[in-house]
Amino acid sequence: MTGVCVNQFPTAAGKVENSPYERLAALGITLPPPPPPIANFVTHVVEGNMLYLSGQGPREADGFMHAGKVGAGVSVEEAYGHARLTGINLLAVMHDALGDLTRVKRVVKLLGMVNAVPEFEDHPSVINGCSDLLIAVFGPAGEHARSAVGFGSLPGNITVEIEAIVALHG
Numbered sequence: 001m002t003g004v005c006v007n008q009f010p011t012a013a014g015k016v017e018n019s020p021y022e023r024l025a026a027l028g029i030t031l032p033p034p035p036p037p038i039a040n041f042v043t044h045v046v047e048g049n050m051l052y053l054s055g056q057g058p059r060e061a062d063g064f065m066h067a068g069k070v071g072a073g074v075s076v077e078e079a080y081g082h083a084r085l086t087g088i089n090l091l092a093v094m095h096d097a098l099g100d101l102t103r104v105k106r107v108v109k110l111l112g113m114v115n116a117v118p119e120f121e122d123h124p125s126v127i128n129g130c131s132d133l134l135i136a137v138f139g140p141a142g143e144h145a146r147s148a149v150g151f152g153s154l155p156g157n158i159t160v161e162i163e164a165i166v167a168l169h170g
Helices: 020-026 076-098 123-142
Strands: 044-047 050-056 104-115 145-151 160-168
Touching: 020 123, 044 076, 050 076, 050 104, 076 104, 076 123, 076 160, 104 123, 123 145, 123 160
Parallel strands: 104 145
Antiparallel strands: 044 050, 050 160, 104 160
16 A cells, blocks of 8 residues: 555544544544653654654653563553553654644654563564554554564663654645
């Protein structure tokens, strides 16, 4: 499915949601302010018709960051929720960068990093928290290539960090 751009898709109830904002509302999600960078970098770069998003973590709207090692104190289910929260933060940065999520043509690629114990093997199930959210918000245009990998540590000992590459309408 190359270059797919779908503006409408039916929900499970058969209702057609027309925009990413309507889909977010249907999911009960209000976008928080975009999280500020934690070091010497910017949250995003727009180059041509591409948006490159710096890695985001599982930061709550009040600033609380979920930390710990998946496989040692943090379950796959908890980490899935953290990846979903990270996806919400990526959406907040997208909205801030673009002014309008309808400018998104396609989510192209995610890199999902999981702070896990060495023997942990289920990284894809964790990063599905973000992938599932992006598909729910953008429909087929949210389907993306992805890497889900384990790391020995992440900044602030956060459980997940995810970065994204997004194609934009011209």
